[in-house]
Amino acid sequence: MLSELLTAEKIRFSSDSLTWRQAVTQVAEPLLAAGDITAGYVDAMIESIAAGGTYIHLGYGIALAHARPEAGAVRTSLSMLRLTEGPAPLLDLPEHAVDLYFCFAAVDATAHTTAMSSLARILSDTETREALRAAGSAAEVTTLIKRFEEDR
Amino acid sequence: MKFLAMCSTGLGSSFMVRMNIEDIVRELQLPDVSVEHCDISSAGPDSADVFFVAKDLEEAAAGLGDVVVLNSIIDKDELREAVKAAAVRHGAL
Numbered sequence: 054m055l056s057e058l059l060t061a062e063k064i065r066f067s068s069d070s071l072t073w074r075q076a077v078t079q080v081a082e083p084l085l086a087a088g089d090i091t092a093g094y095v096d097a098m099i100e101s102i103a104a105g106g107t108y109i110h111l112g113y114g115i116a117l118a119h120a121r122p123e124a125g126a127v128r129t130s131l132s133m134l135r136l137t138e139g140p141a142p143l144l145d146l147p148e149h150a151v152d153l154y155f156c157f158a159a160v161d162a163t164a165h166t167t168a169m170s171s172l173a174r175i176l177s178d179t180e181t182r183e184a185l186r187a188a189g190s191a192a193e194v195t196t197l198i199k200r201f202e203e204d205r
Numbered sequence: 206m207k208f209l210a211m212c213s214t215g216l217g218s219s220f221m222v223r224m225n226i227e228d229i230v231r232e233l234q235l236p237d238v239s240v241e242h243c244d245i246s247s248a249g250p251d252s253a254d255v256f257f258v259a260k261d262l263e264e265a266a267a268g269l270g271d272v273v274v275l276n277s278i279i280d281k282d283e284l285r286e287a288v289k290a291a292a293v294r295h296g297a298l
Contacts, residue, residue, distance in 0.1 A: 101213070101214075105261070106213060107261050108212050108213050108218055108259050108261045108262060109217070109218070110259075110261075111218060111221070111277065111278050111279045112276065112277020112278060112279050112280055113277060113279065113280075115279070117217050117218065117221075119214070119216060119217045120214075121214060121216070122216075157217060159216060165216075166220070169217070169220050169221060169224070170220075170224045172221070173220070173221035173224040173225060173279070174224065174228075176221075176279045177221075177225055177279045177280075177281045178281075179281075182279070
């Protein structure tokens, strides 16, 4: 379940003006602190974006940063960083203005299917997506996710 | 008929697109459509009937055949229209 992965301590807000590299580093921080990923995983995400990986931009200013499991994923995990004072555009490109970063780590290609499918569903639901983007606290985010899961 | 969602790693966004395509296939009650996802480097022209990619992979996917390029991979309305159109092109709707 998404609500079990994206717990309150994995949801952060920042009012700083950040570069995309800083945003990726910050969104990964709770996972790094929990030992869910290694520092190498953070480097791999940044390298893959630097190499043209704007594909992590899902649309609507939302990006899902991730790397290959072997880059340093220890446990399947997910974190979120909302930039409240404007976007950190991927590769500094205005068309990739992202202000909601997710960081995802999967231990293998099959272990993460449940979490990914619920994240895909929640972000593809217009109403929930808008509410998520407008949320101002971790508590609000977790309430939204739980409500979405209960309705299913 | 086979739909294939692709991204660079075959893990994140392609899986999300696949989930959403599966929902839409159910919704439209399309018969005999299978949906899979993979990384773009392991796909060839014979891998599927219709390929779905995000805009950044448009160039990389050129030459695979029937390629659908999505502006946003979480825009279900856009995807629904794309799936419908693909089903019509291939005589499934």
